[in-house]
Amino acid sequence: MQQQTGFLRKLADLRTDAAQELERIQGELRELDVLIRQSTAEVERLAQRNLQAQNRVRQMEMNFDTVPREDIKALYTAAHEMQMRLFMMRSQIEQLQNKQRILEQYAEMLQRVVEFADTVESVPGTSALRLSDEEGEFVPLDSMAMVAQLIEAQESERLNLARQMHDGPAQSLTNLILQAEVCQRLFDMDADRARVELNNLKNAVNTTFQQIRDFIFDLRPMMLDDLGLVPTVKRYVEALQKKVPFAIRLQVFGDEQRFDPTIEITLFRTLQELLRNVERHANASNVLVTLDRQGDEVILTVEDDGVGFDVGSVLRTSAQQKRIGLTTLQERIEMLQGKMQVDSAAGRGTRVQVRMPALTPTEHTSPRLPSAS
Structure with a gap:
């Protein structure tokens, strides 16, 4: 009898903890839903502005020989920044949606714990409530929270990698495209200057290649x-x-x-x-x-x-x-x-x-x- 009473007390405590955690997760899910909808609306606005920026670039390219170099660089830079903002916002939405799915699974698991605790009156011979995993072993509630935290850590690391790619190789590749287009235009106008630009392009390619190798090593050596x-x-x-x-x-x-x-x-x-x-x-x-x-x-x-x-x-x-x-x-x-x-x-x-x-x-x-x- 004493063992059964102790089990029921633990069961009640577990049910309380699970219900409180479930309420917190549900609140976080509501905030995520609002944030995702706001971010999606922002992406739609950025997509429209990106289309306008690309149209301006195409118009500039039709009159490439008459446009000052400073204006060419400014247009390409503005178009690149718009593309990168759009990329980062889409990446952020993807990260938020991944987190949303993880929290939804976690909330579903917590809900099952609460429902199970509500239906159990007594389980003779059991000293602690645990959820069975696919191999028949048992997983405590705090371990489920640990798993959720580790998954969130993985998603945070992926977002950090996306930001590093944006600030490093992505920016460098955009500059390479600009330099290549300048070289292409200069071949018929100024061969000496074209050779200088090609040498700069070669050095930039080597630097970008090394950056990408470093990223690959950090991701998985x-x-x-x-x-x-x-x-x-x-x-x-x-x-x-x-x-x-x-x-x-x-x-x-x-x-x-x-x-x-x-x-x-x-x-x-x-x-x-x-x-x-x-x-x-x-x-x-x-x-x-x-x-x-x-x-x-x-x-x-x-x-x-x-x-x-x-x-x-x-x-x-x-x-x-x-x-x-x-x-x-x-x-x-x-x-x-x-x-x-x-x-x-x-x-x-x-x-x-x-x-x-x-x-x-x-x-x-x-x-x-x-x-x-």
Whole structure:
């Protein structure tokens, strides 16, 4: 009887938590719906203005020889900016719609929890309510929230990538088109100037190509699959050193062996995120990156001499505001049976150590949601 009473109490608490979360999600869905409708209307207006800009460009091209170079560049720049605004707005709508679908699935799951709790009066021998997954295992409610947060992190990263593409290669490609058209017009008018423009075009193409290679590497470094974690980390640190204002020293201990692909990509993404945090927040002069195999663990350590921070305060703020940062990083690592330790304080730098199981490719592991205790 006491066990049944305890179960019913937990069931009631779970029902309350699920109902409150469902109400919050439904409110967020209503806000998303309004935002999507507003963004869609803005896209329609931008599409009309983009059409007008393209018409002006075509009219200019019909009289290309009589239009001053400054006006040509201004028209192409205005048309490009309009196209990019339209692209970004459409990308934003897509991201909002993806988030809407995720939240709708989450809301549906919460609704099932509430309905189930309303119908259950007693379940003898059960000590906790859990939802069954497709393999017959059980997933607690807080894990569902974690999954939703991780999916939202993925969508946020995709939006960030779209913005970087807009500010980098997309802008460069538009300039290449402009330079190519100028070269084409100059061939019959001024051959020497055309050769100068062609040389500028060649240099711009090389720069854009390198930018695209960097984006591909950040999105999914192919050498991680081909060569493994250690060579990829070495290449990443070497390339990053040319872009950041602080010195990076890399130390690798042990053999350059391969680990399970899930472990390798998690450690690499963790290193990327930690070094991005150093670049954005630490104001550091030196960073030490250590990769070590100790027994049945592979250990990644990132240590800087920057300004440091209050660990407890930052983690609480990140969790409360659902920011993508150390909290989400820690959750991902723990889902793979790893551990992350952050040691920092104002004025004395930061040291982050991540310990992951040193599973080899033959010891396959797949990330699983933690079961309820």
